[in-house]
Every structure is written in C-alpha cells, then in structure tokens.
Amino acid sequence: MSSLIPQFVVDLWDAIPMLFQHLIIITAQILGVTIVVILTVAFTTYFERKVIGYMQGRLGPNRVGPLGLGQPFADVIKLVIKEVVIPQRSNRFLFLIAPMLSLIPALAAWAVIPLSGSFVIADINAGLLYVLALTSVGVYGVILGGWATNSKYAFLGAMRSGAQIVAYEIAMGFALVGVLMAGGSLNLGVIMQAQAGGFSSWFIIPLLPLFFVYFISGVAETNRAPFDVTEGESEIVAGFHVEYSGVAFALFFLAEYANMILVSALTAIFFLGGVASPMEGWTFLGDGSFLREPNFFWLAAKISFFLFVFFWLRATFPRFRYDQIMRLGWKIFIPVTIVWIAVEAVMAWMKVGPWSV
Amino acid sequence: MAILFQTILFYCFAVFLIGAALGVILSRNPVHAVMFLVLAFFQSAVLWLLIEVEFLALVLVLVYVGAVMVLFLFVVMMLDIDVEQVKGGLTRYAPLGFAIAALMVFELVQVIWVRGRFASAAEGFVPLPEGYSNTEALGAVLYTEHVYAFEIAAVILLLAIVAAITLTMRKRPGLKLQNIAQQVAVKREDRVRLVKMESEKPE
Numbered sequence: 001m002s003s004l005i006p007q008f009v010v011d012l013w014d015a016i017p018m019l020f021q022h023l024i025i026i027t028a029q030i031l032g033v034t035i036v037v038i039l040t041v042a043f044t045t046y047f048e049r050k051v052i053g054y055m056q057g058r059l060g061p062n063r064v065g066p067l068g069l070g071q072p073f074a075d076v077i078k079l080v081i082k083e084v085v086i087p088q089r090s091n092r093f094l095f096l097i098a099p100m101l102s103l104i105p106a107l108a109a110w111a112v113i114p115l116s117g118s119f120v121i122a123d124i125n126a127g128l129l130y131v132l133a134l135t136s137v138g139v140y141g142v143i144l145g146g147w148a149t150n151s152k153y154a155f156l157g158a159m160r161s162g163a164q165i166v167a168y169e170i171a172m173g174f175a176l177v178g179v180l181m182a183g184g185s186l187n188l189g190v191i192m193q194a195q196a197g198g199f200s201s202w203f204i205i206p207l208l209p210l211f212f213v214y215f216i217s218g219v220a221e222t223n224r225a226p227f228d229v230t231e232g233e234s235e236i237v238a239g240f241h242v243e244y245s246g247v248a249f250a251l252f253f254l255a256e257y258a259n260m261i262l263v264s265a266l267t268a269i270f271f272l273g274g275v276a277s278p279m280e281g282w283t284f285l286g287d288g289s290f291l292r293e294p295n296f297f298w299l300a301a302k303i304s305f306f307l308f309v310f311f312w313l314r315a316t317f318p319r320f321r322y323d324q325i326m327r328l329g330w331k332i333f334i335p336v337t338i339v340w341i342a343v344e345a346v347m348a349w350m351k352v353g354p355w356s357v
Numbered sequence: 358m359a360i361l362f363q364t365i366l367f368y369c370f371a372v373f374l375i376g377a378a379l380g381v382i383l384s385r386n387p388v389h390a391v392m393f394l395v396l397a398f399f400q401s402a403v404l405w406l407l408i409e410v411e412f413l414a415l416v417l418v419l420v421y422v423g424a425v426m427v428l429f430l431f432v433v434m435m436l437d438i439d440v441e442q443v444k445g446g447l448t449r450y451a452p453l454g455f456a457i458a459a460l461m462v463f464e465l466v467q468v469i470w471v472r473g474r475f476a477s478a479a480e481g482f483v484p485l486p487e488g489y490s491n492t493e494a495l496g497a498v499l500y501t502e503h504v505y506a507f508e509i510a511a512v513i514l515l516l517a518i519v520a521a522i523t524l525t526m527r528k529r530p531g532l533k534l535q536n537i538a539q540q541v542a543v544k545r546e547d548r549v550r551l552v553k554m555e556s557e558k559p560e
Contacts, residue, residue, distance in 0.1 A: 019362065091386075091388075094388070094389075094392075124411065125411060125490050125491065125492065126411045126412055126415050126491070126492055129411075129412065129415040129416065129419065129492075130415055132415075132419055132423075133415045133416075133418040133419040133422075133423060134418075136418075136419055136422070136423025136424065137418065137422055137423055139423075139427055140395070140427070140430075143427065143430055143431075143434075144388075144392075144430075147388065147434050155434075159431070162427055162430075162431060165427075166424060166427055166428065169423065169424065186490075186492055323535070324537070327537060
C-alpha cells in the first residue's frame with residue numbers, strides 16, 4: 001500500500017505540522033460524509049417519488065436517464081437556475097439566513113454518527129446530547145423563515161411548526177433517556193456495541209414503546225406527513241416556505257430530507273443496533289462470514305427501511321388535525337415514555353433483562 | 358502549540374460572545390436581539406467546551422437555545438413593539454440601570470479578583486485525564502451529595518409549572534370544546550338511527 005504513494009508525497013505530508021495534518025484529515029472526512037449525505041438526499045427524493053408512485057398506481061419519474069435516475073439532478077439544475085425572489089417588505093437578512101440555519105444542524109449532526117464499526121468523525125462522550133441539541137436548533141430556520149417572509153400564511157406555518165417541534169422534542173428526549181439507561185452511555189458507539197449479539201439483544205425488544213414514540217416523534221419533528229401541518233398545502237399554501245424560490249427553497253428541501261435520513265439513522269442506531277448484523281448470533285454460518293460481520297451496509301439497509309416507512313406513512317394517512325397533534329404529543333407520548341422509563345428502572349434494579357447498568 | 362491554539366480559540370469566541378451580548382442590548386429590532394442572545398449562548402457553550410465541561414455546554418444549547426429561546430422568539434414575534442415608545446423611558450430609568458450594572462460589576466470583581474487571589478484556579482487549567490466522563494461525574498454528585506437540593510429545586514420548578522397553568526387557564530363561558538375521548542369512543546348506534554317506515558302510498 002505504502003509503495004503506491006510516491007516518496008515526495010510522503011515527505012511533503014511528514015513536513016506538515018501535526019496540528020495541520022489532523023485538520024486536513026478531519027476536513028477531508030467532513031467533506032466526504034457531507035457529500036455522501038447530499039447525494040443520498042438527491043436519491044431519496046427519487047426513492048420517495050417512486051414509492052409513492054407505485055403505491056398510488058403510477059409509475060413515478062421515468063423520463064430522465066435510465067429508469068428516471070437522472071430526475072434528482074434535473075430537479076437540482078432547475079432549482080439552481082431559478083431566480084431567488086425576495087419579498088419587498090421582508091427582513092432581508094433573516095430571510096436569506098433562515099434556510100442555512102435549518103440545513104447546517106441537519107448536516108452537523110452527522111459528525112457523531114458511527115457509520116461503520118470504527119469510523120466516526122468525532123467520537124465524543126456526550127454524542128447523544130449533541131444530536132439532541134443540534135436537532136432542536138433546526139427549528140430556528142423554520143420559525144425565522146416564516147417570520148422574515150412577512151406573510152400571514154408563512155407566519156402561521158412557522159407558529160404551528162415551532163409549537164409542534166418543541167412539543168415532540170420532549171417525548172423524543174424522554175425516549176432517548178430510556179436508550180441511554182439501557183446502553184449505559186451517551187456515546188453512540190458504546191450504545192451500538194451494547195446491542196452486539198444479534199437481533200435478540202437489540203434495544204427494540206425491551207424498549208418497544210420507546211421505539212414507536214421515538215420514530216413517530218421523529219416523523220413529527222421533520223414535519224413530514226401526517227404531521228405536515230407546517231406546510232398544509234390545502235390550508236396555508238406551503239407554510240413557512242411559501243415565498244421561497246430557487247436555491248433558498250432547495251436548501252429547505254435539502255434540510256427536510258437530510259433530517260429524515262438523520263432520524264432514520266438514529267432510530268437504526270438506538271434501537272436496531274446500527275451497523276450490527278441481525279444474523280450475528282447464527283453460528284452455523286461459520287466464523288468470519290460476511291453476513292455476521294458488523295458492516296456499513298447493514299446500517300444503510302436499516303436507514304432505507306425507515307425511509308421507506310416515512311414514505312409509506314405519507315401515502316397512507318391523511319393529515320392530522322392540529323389539536324390532535326398536540327394531544328398525541330403531550331397527553332399520550334410523554335406519559336408512555338415516563339411509564340416505560342419507570343418500568344425500565346425497576347427492571348434494571350431487579351437485574352431483570354439485558355440492562356448494562 | 359495546542360495550548361496556543363486553544364488560547365487563540367478562547368479569545369476568538371470570547372470576542373464574539375461580548376459582541377453578541379452587545380448586540381442583544383443595542384439592536385433596534387427585538388427579533389434580532391433574540392437571535393444575538395442565541396449567538397451568545399452558542400459562544401458560551403463553546404467556551405465551556407474549551408474547559409472540557411461538555412455536558413453543561415450541550416445542555417445549555419439543548420435547553421436554552423433549543424427550547425427557551427424558541428418560546429421567547431414566539432412571544433417577541435407576536436408582540437408589536439414600538440421602539441420609540443420604549444426608548445422614551447431611557448433617561449428616566451438610566452440611573453436605576455447604572456446602579457444595577459455597578460452592583461453586578463462589583464459582585465463579579467469580588468468573585469473573580471478578590472477570591473481568585475486565594476484560590477488555586479490561578480495556577481492554570483489542568484486537562485482532564487483520558488476517559489473521564491463529565492456527565493457521569495456530575496450525575497454521581499447530583500444524585501448522592503446534593504440530592505436534597507436537587508429534589509427541592511425539582512419541586513419548586515413543578516410548583517412554578519402548576520402556578521403558571523392555574524394562572525392562565527380560564528374557562529370562558531360559552532366555549533365549545535371537543536371531548537376527544539368521546540369522539541374516539543363513538544359507535545355507529547350513537548350517530549345513525551335506522552328508521553323502518555312503510556312506503557308512502559298515493560291517496
């Protein structure tokens with residue numbers, strides 16, 4: 001391997017101070033992960049349109065490129081060359097910064113996600129808290145975008161979204177309290193390792209109610225159907241991004257899909273063992289079998305499954321009424337999580353079940 | 358090298374923190390002021406990260422930026438604040454403001470300078486050992502040594518929630534509310550009545 005790299009490159013690399021070497025490696029990793037996430041977003045839009053198309057007895061995109069696979073790029077080019085219209089009486093600065101505020105946290109959260117058994121950009125102690133903190137910051141983009149537009153529809157959308165996200169954040173946080181009690185750590189890698197040993201040791205079994213609460217709160221948090229009162233096409237046109245066009249709209253769009261992929265990845269890591277294989281305990285496959293190894297492809301498969309569930313929900317359910325959304329968040333999810341945390345505490349205290357504490 | 362780098366980072370973020378704090382009190386637009394406050398919280402979180410208290414830093418972002426300031430932003434956005442009218446009271450309240458500011462400066466000097474002369478903090482910052490978890494250490498102290506203070510704080514907060522709700526919950530007369538439990542439990546027999554009747558015949 002080392003002979004493949006010319007000697008002068010090695011010398012040049014060694015001449016760089018340690019700090020800058022570190023900086024270059026980290027920057028390259030960040031760029032790599034960001035580009036992969038953005039490409040995944042592009043094909044997620046294709047995936048969504050195909051899934052919903054087939055569910056509704058249509059074909060979905062099939063004109064651009066083979067099987068319509070060029071469609072995401074056609075969409076991107078269309079959005080990029082469109083003009084960004086700024087409403088005259090809007091708050092110009094906040095109007096332009098809002099899409100970035102919603103995209104940046106969605107991408108930054110990937111820093112602590114373990115993408116394989118060993119690869120993670122920042123292996124920090126409080127990774128779970130970091131993820132929670134960043135996902136809660138994403139709401140600013142929506143609220144500021146809605147307010148800065150200076151339009152009643154946009155403002156209504158922003159208000160609905162803000163209240164909804166703050167409400168579901170609490171249920172989400174409580175669900176994660178259960179996960180970290182079972183995993184015994186705030187580090188996502190350790191939580192993943194705690195679920196090693198095949199399907200039977202994944203947290204989805206002891207934490208089934210929390211799994212449902214977390215995933216549904218994730219759907220609500222990303223403002224996806226059936227919780228998409230923020231956009232509510234039939235009531236408030238398009239909600240907070242009604243006046244956005246061109247690249248500014250594309251950023252909001254990107255943020256929504258990046259958040260969906262993030263929620264899917266987090267659900268996979270917290271409840272389905274992340275990169276772990278479901279067949280880990282099947283000794284008859286032989287030692288060192290590819291199917292038993294923890295692998296990035298298992299994580300990718302789990303993420304794809306949860307994305308499919310997102311689209312499935314969207315194609316199946318009508319939009320929730322606003323007061324029912326609030327009722328579900330405050331009066332059902334929060335009590336369920338509190339009860340299950342108490343159950344978990346009692347089980348951990350009596351040393352029943354797979355708790356690591 | 359690394360220490361120098363950290364010092365540079367500290368001063369960068371400290372300057373940004375002070376700038377953001379000035380922005381909070383100097384900006385004319387209340388929404389801008391709230392956003393400056395959010396920036397200030399972020400900068401102080403980074404300063405906390407530099408002294409390796411990651412739990413407090415992330416909780417600051419999670420609680421203050423993620424929840425408290427969002428609700429704050431709600432209120433500010435829905436108020437129609439007339440800046441000129443608020444400015445009118447500036448000269449009247451200025452002496453009081455300066456008095457409070459002077460008191461706070463005195464307290465800060467007291468804490469940092471007078472006490473700092475005797476404390477060991479002046480000897481410099483010692484990096485924590487590898488594998489030290491801030492969260493675990495905090496939890497271990499909070500639930501053993503300070504458990505009564507912790508519980509009392511929790512009860513006071515609960516009291517505040519209950520008080521706030523009882524103050525704002527009013528039952529307006531004539532308000533039509535949905536009883537969701539009733540809506541969910543409804544059966545066909547409650548809503549639809551099948552009537553058997555003879556077909557009418559022309560006389």
